[in-house]
Amino acid sequence: MQTRLKKSRRKLRTAAIILIACGCGWFVMELEVLGVRVLAPYFGSAVYVVMGSVIGVFLLSLSAGYMLGGWLSKKANSKRTLGVNLMAAGAWLCAMPFFIEPVCDGIFNFGLDEKWGSLLASFVLFGAPTVLLGTASPTAVRWLTRQASDSGLNAGLVLAFSTAASFAGCVVTAFYLVLLSMRLTICTSGVVLAALGGAILLQAAFQAGKGPGSEAEGKTEEQLPESRYDFEEEKV
Numbered sequence: 153m154q155t156r157l158k159k160s161r162r163k164l165r166t167a168a169i170i171l172i173a174c175g176c177g178w179f180v181m182e183l184e185v186l187g188v189r190v191l192a193p194y195f196g197s198a199v200y201v202v203m204g205s206v207i208g209v210f211l212l213s214l215s216a217g218y219m220l221g222g223w224l225s226k227k228a229n230s231k232r233t234l235g236v237n238l239m240a241a242g243a244w245l246c247a248m249p250f251f252i253e254p255v256c257d258g259i260f261n262f263g264l265d266e267k268w269g270s271l272l273a274s275f276v277l278f279g280a281p282t283v284l285l286g287t288a289s290p291t292a293v294r295w296l297t298r299q300a301s302d303s304g305l306n307a308g309l310v311l312a313f314s315t316a317a318s319f320a321g322c323v324v325t326a327f328y329l330v331l332l333s334m335r336l337t338i339c340t341s342g343v344v345l346a347a348l349g350g351a352i353l354l355q356a357a358f359q360a361g362k363g364p365g366s367e368a369e370g371k372t373e374e375q376l377p378e379s380r381y382d383f384e385e386e387k388v
Contacts, residue, residue: 169292170313175348176238176288177314178321179341183245184210185325187278189334194256195270202270209274210282217286224287225294231359234291235352241284242346248277249335285345289314 187206188197195202224233255276259269289310296306329337 166296169295170310172234172348172352173289173292173310173314174317175345176285177316177318179241179245179345180210180214180282180285181318181321182325182329182341183278183281183338185322185330186334186338187274189330190252190277191256191270191273194260195266195273198266201266205267205270205274206278209271209278213279213282214286217283218290220283221287221290222294225291229356230291230294231356232353234288235349235356237284237287238349238352239346240349241281242342242344242349244281244284245342245345246339248281248342249338252277 184206187210188203191202191206195205221234224230227233256273259273259276262269264272292310293303293307296310297303325337
């Protein structure tokens with residue numbers, strides 16, 4: 153009975169971790185699609201200008217987020233760190249509609265052409281939240297990995313599900329959400345992200361209050377041997 157309960161808890165934990173990665177994948181693609189609409193009134197809607205700038209900034213920001221997330225996932229307080237990151241990203245999205253115009257007008261009046269102006273505006277508006285959202289995937293892989301041999305499978309699961317969620321976010325945003333109020337959509341997404349980060353922080357505080365749990369977070373082969381032979385080697 154106790155073994156079944158542990159398996160059920162482990163499956164629920166795995167589903168929750170993948171759901172967090174999926175949520176971040178959805179919001180990244182949603183923001184990317186809306187980003188083109190945000191910049192179009194100021195720098196035009198040409199594919200080679202605005203879309204190129206937005207896509208390029210998101211790719212570069214995600215790569216930075218993946219590296220940062222990989223480093224932060226090694227810390228003992230990675231759960232609190234991710235919660236803070238998502239809350240910060242949510243707060244940024246909630247505030248974004250109120251500084252889009254000043255930022256874009258300021259860059260436009262600075263004298264940059266549409267290419268470099270749209271690129272700079274993309275960095276200022278979308279760079280920080282995308283980096284913060286990018287920290288979720290490597291952190292999720294770390295949480296799921298209890299043995300080094302499982303790291304590839306866990307990385308594949310997280311990437312597959314988060315990419316599928318990104319596809320859904322792209323389609324839903326491009327077909328439906330883009331027709332709604334842009335300010336309301338971005339602010340609502342920010343509130344949901346902040347709530348997700350707050351839930352992670354509450355769970356981390358609850359877990360800290362209980363003390364060290366029986367299921368250590370993100371153990372690898374170095375802490376959790378795969379076989380009796382490995383265990384005997386460690387004792388020697």
